[in-house]
Amino acid sequence: MHAETNHMGFSAIIVAAGAGSRAGAGQAKQWRGLAGRPVLAWSVRALLEAGAARVVVVIPAGDEAVAAKALAGLLGWTATPGGATRAKSVVAGLAALADQPANSIVLVHDAARPFVDAAHVAALTQALEGADGAIPALPVADTLKRGQDGVVSATVSRDGLWRAQTPQAFRLAALSEAYAAWPAGGGEPTDDAAVMEAAGGRIALAPGDPRLMKLTYPEDFAMAERLAAPAAQTTRIGQGFDAHRFGPGDHLWLCGVRIDHDRTLIGHSDADAGLHALTDALLGAIGEGDIGDHFPPSDPQWKGADSGVFLRHAADLVRARGGRIANVDVTLICERPKVKPHRAAMRARLAELLDLPLDRVSVKATTTEAMGFTGREEGLAAQAVAAVEIGE
Ligand code: MG
Numbered sequence: 001m002h003a004e005t006n007h008m009g010f011s012a013i014i015v016a017a018g019a020g021s022r023a024g025a026g027q028a029k030q031w032r033g034l035a036g037r038p039v040l041a042w043s044v045r046a047l048l049e050a051g052a053a054r055v056v057v058v059i060p061a062g063d064e065a066v067a068a069k070a071l072a073g074l075l076g077w078t079a080t081p082g083g084a085t086r087a088k089s090v091v092a093g094l095a096a097l098a099d100q101p102a103n104s105i106v107l108v109h110d111a112a113r114p115f116v117d118a119a120h121v122a123a124l125t126q127a128l129e130g131a132d133g134a135i136p137a138l139p140v141a142d143t144l145k146r147g148q149d150g151v152v153s154a155t156v157s158r159d160g161l162w163r164a165q166t167p168q169a170f171r172l173a174a175l176s177e178a179y180a181a182w183p184a185g186g187g188e189p190t191d192d193a194a195v196m197e198a199a200g201g202r203i204a205l206a207p208g209d210p211r212l213m214k215l216t217y218p219e220d221f222a223m224a225e226r227l228a229a230p231a232a233q234t235t236r237i238g239q240g241f242d243a244h245r246f247g248p249g250d251h252l253w254l255c256g257v258r259i260d261h262d263r264t265l266i267g268h269s270d271a272d273a274g275l276h277a278l279t280d281a282l283l284g285a286i287g288e289g290d291i292g293d294h295f296p297p298s299d300p301q302w303k304g305a306d307s308g309v310f311l312r313h314a315a316d317l318v319r320a321r322g323g324r325i326a327n328v329d330v331t332l333i334c335e336r337p338k339v340k341p342h343r344a345a346m347r348a349r350l351a352e353l354l355d356l357p358l359d360r361v362s363v364k365a366t367t368t369e370a371m372g373f374t375g376r377e378e379g380l381a382a383q384a385v386a387a388v389e390i391g392e
Pocket of ligand 1 (some may be wrong): 242243244267271272273276
């Protein structure tokens, strides 16, 4: 919670009671997925993070279970059934906030505008000071035409014209009174400011934002998906190196594959140098230290451990950061055992552990021409690189 962005406190009503049939896909648009979560969840989360004390979502009657699933994991919201019109739904939302102080701020927002954020809320609550309402609004940039039967009948001056967006900010009791005063034959208000204006209220214009666009048509969702994607992806590289000593035994583990051999590799875990080097490469790509930080050799639970656990942990950390492993490449350095007969199995095992297609996984092998500790067969070494695509 970022309570400092709004010291006055506020509550919010999110109107999500429409059928939204113009957006296509045969599903009310508030429940449709947008970059992995329902449209409604975007603004509920954003308003809670901006400091909302309460968020009331006004939903179609009978959709309570759908809302609970869509907003699972978020705390601080309640759902209330809406009415036949937007205005009736807002009135239902106001009734659900009857326990809030009369002079407290209420924001009324359309569920179909998912990209509201704390900066919008701060601008609106500031603009509300000295006014009866505050709305985000953008000046009209396009030339306006009046048309009839497919032809222009007039060019309309855009001077002083604004496009009203949501959320719109009011005092709770004042907005309730304005709705109560809305004349029965007054038609359908298309926003809440119109209701407050009709009651004689003064509405302040706060800066609008193209990101507060309303998702109405199928093509709006395509644009929203692009907006929801991380602004920029960058590729990060990590590298790892490991070596283990040979000792008496009859098999060893390399890149998650058991290989019969006349010696084994000595280590606290299963001593799989290939998996250890690759784990360090992934940790290195995201700046998460090394394998010893995450799995201390002093911890008895890792004695004899399957090193696949270490690699999976590193891959999970990459995914938790919103990253995606682009490719990995492991080089094993030894005279014996001969790696080539096991390379296909090693690649397949790494691809399985990392949940990657095979063409993103490489295993290579080399000797050191009988030089050095690997040449004398005192031990075996492995090095690895990993590329990770991650948001800035
Ligand atoms: Mg090691």
